[in-house]
Amino acid sequence: MNLINVNQSECIKCGNCVSVCPSNVLSIEKTGPKVVSANNCIACGQCVAVCPRGALDNIKSPIANQIDIENFPVINSKTAEHFLRSRRSIRCYKDTPVPNKKLLELINIAHYAPTASNSQGISYIIVENKDILEKVSTIIFEWMESQLENPLHWSFPKHVENYKATGIDTILRNAPHLVLATAPKGFKNGRENTIFQLTYAELYATTIGLGSCWAGLFEICAFSNYSPLLSLFNIPEDMVITGAIMVGYPKYTYTKIVDRNPLDVSFIS
Numbered sequence: 204m205n206l207i208n209v210n211q212s213e214c215i216k217c218g219n220c221v222s223v224c225p226s227n228v229l230s231i232e233k234t235g236p237k238v239v240s241a242n243n244c245i246a247c248g249q250c251v252a253v254c255p256r257g258a259l260d261n262i263k264s265p266i267a268n269q270i271d272i273e274n275f276p277v278i279n280s281k282t283a284e285h286f287l288r289s290r291r292s293i294r295c296y297k298d299t300p301v302p303n304k305k306l307l308e309l310i311n312i313a314h315y316a317p318t319a320s321n322s323q324g325i326s327y328i329i330v331e332n333k334d335i336l337e338k339v340s341t342i343i344f345e346w347m348e349s350q351l352e353n354p355l356h357w358s359f360p361k362h363v364e365n366y367k368a369t370g371i372d373t374i375l376r377n378a379p380h381l382v383l384a385t386a387p388k389g390f391k392n393g394r395e396n397t398i399f400q401l402t403y404a405e406l407y408a409t410t411i412g413l414g415s416c417w418a419g420l421f422e423i424c425a426f427s428n429y430s431p432l433l434s435l436f437n438i439p440e441d442m443v444i445t446g447a448i449m450v451g452y453p454k455y456t457y458t459k460i461v462d463r464n465p466l467d468v469s470f471i472s
């Protein structure tokens with residue numbers, strides 16, 4: 204089967220498909236686009252999506268699976284700014300669990316994030332069992348305490364001290380769900396791809412009434428391969444955790460958008 208099929212009666216030989224291809228799969232000939240290095244195709248689907256006549260199909264990213272863009276509203280810059288800047292890390296959650304359908308919607312959008320060479324490759328485990336979530340935090344506090352003399356992160360002593368005094372869970376914040384991203388062992392883009400996907404999840408969450416917070420302390424423990432923690436999740440032998448976020452319904456609404464440090468940027472002309 205050919206990688207690319209061109210409807211010759213529709214093709215206007217504009218060469219857009221050739222120009223946008225990130226890996227030089229195509230060249231433009233008098234007869235239209237021609238495949239010159241099929242093995243380099245990363246299945247990004249750009250060649251199909253940019254064709255003004257819908258004349259090109261790619262078996263790795265079929266036109267049948269691509270959606271006409273006219274059906275998608277374009278947000279204006281003010282709305283986009285508000286959307287991007289109003290996301291906050293949520294550390295106080297309602298007790299109400301999020302239905303699986305909504306969680307799937309969240310993760311589905313996350314998986315549309317850009318990934319290195321379109322490698323994707325991230326799988327998800329969603330932990331919603333309260334007992335396991337409690338165990339996660341307890342195990343991480345114990346782990347932090349075991350290394351107070353030389354902690355992996357400066358904040359460990361303060362977390363342990365606070366936990367002992369108040370019993371408050373500053374690891375998972377009593378979130379009803381912990382979303383774990385996983386990738387095959389040795390997959391070198393696993394962490395980067397995860398960061399993009401979870402960032403998409405954090406942003407999209409706000410539009411469906413959800414809140415999230417990056418579970419960085421959890422990650423430090425998971426990345427150090429602490430077996431009492433990892434054994435809670437039944438992660439397949441050939442997979443590793445590459446990131447985590449907490450998810451739930453936010454308990455509070457925010458009335459202000461905060462500032463950041465002054466923008467630091469220079470141009471080289």
Ligand SMILES: Cc1cc2nc3c(=O)[nH]c(=O)nc-3n(C[C@H](O)[C@H](O)[C@H](O)COP(=O)(O)O)c2cc1C
Pocket residue numbers: 290291292293294416417418419420421
């Ligand atoms: C990589 C990363 C790790 C983080 N880890 C934690 C964490 O373990 N616990 C937590 O409460 N917040 C964590 N955060 C949230 C940051 O503290 C938060 O993004 C920052 O304070 C800015 O606040 P905002 O997200 O509300 O705008 C993390 C954020 C990132 C990007």
